[in-house]
Amino acid sequence: MESRLRSVTEHVEHVLALVEPLPAVASDLVGADGAVLAEDLYARVSVPPFESAAMDGYAVRLADLPADGAPVTLRVTGDVAAGAGPAAREGIGPGEAVRIMTGAPLPPGADAVVPVEHTSTGRFVAGASRAESAVTLARRPRAHVRAAGEDVTEGELLARAGSVVTAATVGALVASGTVRVPVRRRPLVAVISTGAELVPAGGGLGPGQITDSNGPMLAAAARAAGADVVRPGPVPDDPDALRAALDVAVRASGVDLIVTAGGVSAGAADVVREVLAASALGAGGVTDADVATVAMSPGKPQALARWRGAPWLALPGNPVGAYASFELFVRPAIDRLRGLGGSGEVLLSQGGNAEPAVRAQRYLPGRAYLSLRTATAWSSPAGRLQALPVRVVDGAIEPAGSHHSLAALAGADGLALVPPDVEKVRAGDVVQVLMLR
Ligand SMILES: Nc1nc2c(c(=O)[nH]1)N[C@H]1C(S)=C(S)[C@@H](COP(=O)(O)OP(=O)(O)OC[C@H]3O[C@@H](n4cnc5c(N)ncnc54)[C@H](O)[C@@H]3O)O[C@H]1N2
Numbered sequence: 001m002e003s004r005l006r007s008v009t010e011h012v013e014h015v016l017a018l019v020e021p022l023p024a025v026a027s028d029l030v031g032a033d034g035a036v037l038a039e040d041l042y043a044r045v046s047v048p049p050f051e052s053a054a055m056d057g058y059a060v061r062l063a064d065l066p067a068d069g070a071p072v073t074l075r076v077t078g079d080v081a082a083g084a085g086p087a088a089r090e091g092i093g094p095g096e097a098v099r100i101m102t103g104a105p106l107p108p109g110a111d112a113v114v115p116v117e118h119t120s121t122g123r124f125v126a127g128a129s130r131a132e133s134a135v136t137l138a139r140r141p142r143a144h145v146r147a148a149g150e151d152v153t154e155g156e157l158l159a160r161a162g163s164v165v166t167a168a169t170v171g172a173l174v175a176s177g178t179v180r181v182p183v184r185r186r187p188l189v190a191v192i193s194t195g196a197e198l199v200p201a202g203g204g205l206g207p208g209q210i211t212d213s214n215g216p217m218l219a220a221a222a223r224a225a226g227a228d229v230v231r232p233g234p235v236p237d238d239p240d241a242l243r244a245a246l247d248v249a250v251r252a253s254g255v256d257l258i259v260t261a262g263g264v265s266a267g268a269a270d271v272v273r274e275v276l277a278a279s280a281l282g283a284g285g286v287t288d289a290d291v292a293t294v295a296m297s298p299g300k301p302q303a304l305a306r307w308r309g310a311p312w313l314a315l316p317g318n319p320v321g322a323y324a325s326f327e328l329f330v331r332p333a334i335d336r337l338r339g340l341g342g343s344g345e346v347l348l349s350q351g352g353n354a355e356p357a358v359r360a361q362r363y364l365p366g367r368a369y370l371s372l373r374t375a376t377a378w379s380s381p382a383g384r385l386q387a388l389p390v391r392v393v394d395g396a397i398e399p400a401g402s403h404h405s406l407a408a409l410a411g412a413d414g415l416a417l418v419p420p421d422v423e424k425v426r427a428g429d430v431v432q433v434l435m436l437r
């Protein structure tokens, strides 16, 4: 008889309790995109630092322009390009105008810019210097002047601790004077496949052998989630070989997280179970071993532990189960190591069996969860959260194939997450979908 199943939410809680955010390191902001900030960051200086022209045209004194919009002819006394220093900013007096380019500092005395296309000049010729000595123009509804600090104000909060440095964050922070940023170190994850039947990719297959697809698949998933990866393995169903691979991961590579796939269920050769069980007898480097039957499908057999202190998530070997386990358990662990409040929080807020299938749309670091309508009906195992590969067709979802099919997963746009208390998904129901692309 099967004992009580652990809910997915509860297992995520155990996973999150196993890992801590990595220490912060100082990094050059240029090139820090993708990293997670360890502190709130504020603008050091205002952008623009000075009052400037928002249009190519003429800097003028509003007092010189009739309020009724009648045209007036002004003397053109100078030329201010973007980047102009103080010498080019003598200022303008009554009846004067200065040719000015977008982004150039407004000359003292000027308080408006009239775009060139609304003046007698009509247009400026690129590369040509000032030809006109007078210009006729009229008051415009807008002043086209950017105030100092209009874009970014000194002291303004630009990015929060726990957020990913994006291209836009880099832009705002660089513009406002930041050079180095405190970010979390990128996690290093070991991915170890187990199974006597496994041959590394590209190797010839003998009778009963298959290619290790979980190793490369989970490594790719870990990299996409923001980690670096080492792969000591695959290892055969031999506890000493697994222990040796775990030692390579922890002692030689110093990994922050170990992920194994396979060997975790009830088979006679299930090597992960064997290593975890030996620890109960006081042998080896395992602590905090926690073998669980989780209420999900696929991906029911799971285990957590530490190997010489390093957190270890043991996933089942079935490839779709391994992948679903990655999204539901490994990604939250990597997010936490990276310092993100992350995908785990959604699952925690899912609240177990009582939650309805309909959920608000939300976006999370790395993955979007969408509530989508189903185009077809399917069944889901009682008492288990179903993670079913689905395609999105015309805004509605349909199964991409069997829940155990790697081909279905490869063609899927997302994993539909059907709550444990739903046994029949009907056409037209709304289901939460973890989007994969
Ligand atoms: N008596 C029971 N048998 C099984 C149970 C159970 O509760 N009682 N659970 C089943 C479920 S559900 C799953 S999932 C699997 C998980 O078993 P393991 O984690 O021990 O995985 P393996 O036995 O090592 O492999 C399962 C399956 O996946 C293939 N596999 C394994 N690793 C890879 C890899 N790296 N690349 C590609 N394919 C891999 C393997 O060949 C097997 O076909 O246990 C059920 N059994």
Ligand code: MOO
Pocket (backbone or CB within 6 Å): 296, 297, 298, 299, 300, 301, 316, 318, 320, 321, 322
């Ligand atoms: O938990 Mo398993 O992945 O259903 O076959």
